[in-house]
Amino acid sequence: MSSAVAVGLSEPEVAQRVAEGKTNDVPTRAARSVEEIVRANVFTRINAILGVLLIIVLSTGSFINGLFGILIVANSAIGIIQELRAKQTLDRLAIVGQTKPMVRRQSGTGPRSPSEVVLDDVIELGPGDQIVVDGVVIEEAGLEVDESLLTGEADAMDKHAGDEVKSGSFVVAGSGAYRATKVGREAYAAKLAEEASKFTLVKSELRSGIDKILQFITYLLIPAGLLTIYTQLFTTDAGWRESLLRMVGALVPMVPEGLVLMTSIAFAVGVVRLGRRQCLVQELPAIEGLARVDVVCADKTGTLTENGMRLSELKPLIDDDVSNALASLAAADDRPNASMKAIGEAYGEPPGWTATASAPFKSATKWSGTSFGEHGNWVIGAPDVLLDPASPDAEVAERIGAKGLRVLLLGSSNAPVDALDAPGVVTPAALVVLEQRVRPDARETLDYFAAQKVTVKVISGDNAVSVAAVAGSLGLHGETMDARNLPDEPDALADAVVEYTTFGRVRPDQKREMVHALQSRGHTVAMTGDGVNDVLALKDADIGVAMGSGSSASRAVAQIVLLDNRFATLPYVVGEGRRVIGNIERVSNLFLTKTVYSVLLAMLVGLAGLSAKFFGTDPLLFPFQPIHVTIAAWFTIGVPAFVLSLAPNRERAHTGFVRRVMTSALPSGLIVGVATFVSYLLAYGGRDSTPTQQMQASTAALITLLVSALWVLAVVARPYEWWRIALVAVSAAAYVVIFSLPLARKTFLLDPSDAAMTATALAIGVLAAAFIEVVWWVQGRILGERRRLWRSD
Structure with missing residues (x-):
């Protein structure tokens, strides 16, 4: 045990180091600047595609057909606003939950933010403290430091005066002090910390699934796009303006312009909502991850x-x-x-x-x-x-x-x-x-997890009998084991951890091994804790949840920090994750269905155009101008998707996101595409048709598309609640209004005046809706998923 007490820096010495730039200027979390947020939301691939198509439409002089350009502004503005809100929430909460080292200076010793630390500062250490900058030990009393987060070495290291300590490690026992030798970006863990703390949406099943879907869409877009460009420009003989408009009308709906945007919004809004409950989400995919958790390992002390x-x-x-x-x-x-x-x-x-x-x-x-x-x-x-x-x-x-x-x-x-x-x-x-x-809310929280089929394991360093008594008083029943009797063999350990409910006298390394054992059996594991003995398990669990009043080391490695120290906040985090996953799945169904029927329609029209080129049949213009696909997207996808992405959703999260979305959207998209093409063929008057007849044919195809696409929305919105029925009804009513008003018909280039043609289009749309309904029920039976029309508690 060292006895010398080192003197800290004086205020003039601190000021001199600040002036020389010898400060701990590591970027704070959520460090994406406003400029970067704006740039990332404006200069996107989808905005670029829509921008080029907008320029093409404007070159024809048909400004009403350029209305889809509003999407560029809307996508960018909504994305920027939501991400800025999330950034402000994260920054505010990060300051509250920030690790504050005890810095010793001649003016006094007290907690300071890491950014206030300067070179040569003396920083005091105690159990659970995280080492925020690199330094050399100058005082110690039984000081032991765990460097496993940096080196992977499981055993704690004894530290004596003169030994080096690195940022990112933490104290497991004893006390002492060290002098800062490397600060800011020179510190060992600074680069890792900077990368880990960015506002990011990566490394989640939801995001990777959407990436796969976009990749699939890209493969569809290339041949369909090339075929459409060729047939509309070189086979229709309709004049360059009309051909360009029809080409753009085919290409615009193929682009899933809102899919990534809605996902980003859902995540960002989730951060803001949880922030209001004093929940700091250090890694955004944790919102999604906790919704998939089926085992929660809870430390007794500080949690229950x-x-x-x-x-x-x-x-x-x-x-x-x-x-x-x-x-x-x-x-x-x-x-x-x-x-x-x-x-x-x-x-x-x-x-x-x-x-x-x-x-x-x-x-x-x-x-x-x-x-x-x-x-x-x-x-x-x-x-x-x-x-x-x-x-x-x-x-x-x-x-x-x-x-x-x-x-x-x-x-x-x-x-x-x-x-x-x-x-x-x-x-x-x-x-x-x-x-x-x-905790007064502990029992209610455990009851919630039991109702949601989430298993709770109590893992504590306390006496096993005492742990079992506390768990039993909260209604958590099951077998109890003293962790000193746990088997070493991995399979036997996994059997024991699955079988027993409460564990006492658990060492920190055993907590991590128990988490690994549960993961080896296919479980998604969340670990909650607040002490230094929970750090290793928090880090290796699928989701680590730390209490705000816990050790700085536990807060540093956790993905979620409950700043109000309330275990009862966890159900809200689970609920928010379920909202994000469930709603994005619905939204993805809508956008992918649109892309499938748009690509199919373009391919069918394109193949008809090729037959006209080589067999001398009538050339086929694409049925829609850009304004038609724009208004079609308003109330079958745009507004409903926005509402559904932010709506409450209590359904359990399941794996297989891509499979479910593809199996749902592909049949629906094929039915809508085929029905629209058939309706257009029946209404199309051939190369000799007048502009009025062409408009009537386009209107008939649009009616069929709207009826069938609205039924896709009606299916995706299930199980119904009053507001979901209202959403579908309002969307349908909006199109009735558009088709009823003479000014709207003139503005949007619609002509439903041919009663027979309109009735046929409606009949085909209703028939397509019936097919979509049958497919939905059959899919549920094949996939073993229970289909429900109405929500039940």
Whole structure:
């Protein structure tokens, strides 16, 4: 144990280093600047495609057909606004949940933000503290540092004066101080931290699935686009203006202009909604990931129970007064944990004993102690670790622990606490009984997970009987195991972890192994915790959830931080993830269906154009001008997709996103495309048709498309609630209004005046809708998915 106390920097020295740029200027999380956000949302591939098509349309002089150009502005504006809102939320919450190292300066010692640290600053360390910059140890008292997040080395490293410590590691035991030698981008973990903290939407099944869908669409677009360009420009003999308009009318609906936008909006809105509940999402895909979780591993202390403790009872095992020993142990601990704080509050008058040696608490050993020279060597820790399990005192501790109380043994040792064989022979002196308050919302949260078929495992370093008692009081029933009896063989370990519900006396490395064991059985695992002993498991779990009041190390590695320390916030995170996944699946169905029927229609018209070229038949203009596909998208996709992407959604998340979307959208798109083509063929008057007849044919095809596409929306919106029915009804009514108003018909180039043609188009649309309905029910039976028309609780 080092004894020299280093002096921190003076304010002039700090000011000089700031002026020289020797500061810890690592970018904060969500560091994408406003300029980068604007650029990323304006200069997109889809905007570029639509922009080129807009220029082509404007070159023909038909400005009404360029109305789809509003999509460029809308896509960019909505994306920018939502991402800026999410960025502001993330930045605000990141400041609240930020790790604040204890910096020692001549003006005083106190917590400061990492960006305030300068070169040569003295930073104090205690259990659970994250090392924020590289440095050299100058003071230590049993200091142990875990560098596994950097090196992969599982064992904690003893650190002595002169040893190097690196940013990204954390303290597991002891205390000390180090002097900063590398700050900012020169620090070891700075680059990793910068990459990990960006506002990003990558590494999620949802995003990768959408990428696959876009890749599939690209393969469809290339041949369909080339065929359309050739046939409309070189086979129709309709004049260059009409041919260009029809070509653009074919290409615009093929582009899934809103799919990526809606996904980004859904994620960003999720961040804002969770931010209102003081939930910091450090990695955006965590919202989606937690919705897929089927096992939650919860630490007892700080998760199911509140962090604070109070002394409930002291059971002396000897005749001597032990209050002086307890007071001295509490006073000698520079960084007391919750148990030692409670003892310190109960015995606040230390007798002034001088410490000659100390042993900090370690999760692996479950005890701590201090030697006080002539006053003896005193240890305090787990009774089932320091005592013979068969002894009467151990049995008493077990009975007390069975009530859900925390029991510590105070004992005197025959060896100094820093001896190699410590704690040596321990003579029991007293049982210290501590009481933890169960979180008032813990039971409701556990009930929620049970109802959602999410298994909860309680994994704690406390006595197994005590852990089981707390879990039982919350309605969580199942077998309990002492982790010291867990098998080492991987398959046997996995069997045990799956079979048992509560685990006590779990070491930090065992927590990680238990997470791995569950993952090996195909489970998606979330780990919740707040202590340094939870860090390894938090990091390796599919989703790590840390409490805001927990150690800085646990907050640093977790994807989600509950800043209000409420376990009950987790159901809202799960719900938000389900909203994102379920709604994006619906939206993807709409956009992919549109792309499929647009590509199919373009291919059918194109093949008809080729037959005209080589067999002398009538050439076939594409049925729609750009304004037609623009208004078709308004209420069959655009407005409904926006509403559905942000709407409540409580349905469970399932894997197989791409498979489900493709199997749903492909048949629907084929039916809509074929029906629209048939309707157009029946209405098309050939090369000798007048402009009015051509407009009537286009209108008939559009009517068929609208009726069938609206039924796709009606299917995608299921199971119904009142607002979903209203959404479909309002969308249908909007088209009735457009076709009823003379001004709208004139503006949007519509002519439904041929009653027979319009009736035929409507009939084909209704028939297509019937086919879509049948396919939906048949798909459910084939895929084994329950189909429901109405939502039920």
